[in-house]
Amino acid sequence: MSDRRPKLSTPRLVSDLATMDQALYETVTVTRTPTLDTALRRLSAAADHSKLSFAVATALALRGGRPRRAAALGVAAIGVASATANLLGKQLVRRPRPYRAEDSPFPGRHVPMPQSASFPSGHTASAVAFAAAVGPTLPVSAVPLGLLACAVGYSRIHTGVHYPGDVVAGALLGTGAAAVVLALAARVEP
DSSP, X not given: OOOOSOOOOHHHHHHHHHHHHHHHHHHHHTSOOHHHHHHHHHHXXXXXXXXXXXHHHHHHHTTOHHHHHXXXXXXXXXXXXXXXXXXXXXXXXXXXXXXXXXXXXXXXXOOOOOSSOOSSOHHHHHHHHHHHHHHHHSGGGHHHHHHHHHHHHHHHHHTTSOOHHHHHHHHHHHHHHHHHHHHHHHHHOO
16 A cells, blocks of 8 residues: 655755745735835834834833843844844855836835845844744733834735745744743743
């Protein structure tokens, strides 16, 4: 009796994942969402250089106590995630940014195309790192910051500057960066 199941090969799996990534990106680019376009474009821009996370961190730090500690952990996680995504990930992978046609059906949703490589999404890595580092110290913030991080990640696809796979990789990287920061903080806690 022979086994008729297809054999899993790494090159074929990578090719299939790339095909799905492209298809998901294209689905987003041709879906009409005028109500979301402006909001997601603004959110994506507000997340540039982690401005949004730093604004939240500032508000938390001004409160003192646990919120200040949470802000410090979040900012440290942004630093680890950003450095890892931009200095390591983008340099090693060098994935080109998505192609945006000049005659795109919805050019009003686009943000300027960054010059850096596409993989991983640094915006997503930093937003997720901040949320994942702040949440355990300040549980009341976990859900709102987690939702904000998800929205930032999706905004990068919606505005045409990242593939979904870039965002997933950024989220994983951000989660790892937060875990490293939290583990190091736990070791030095009195």
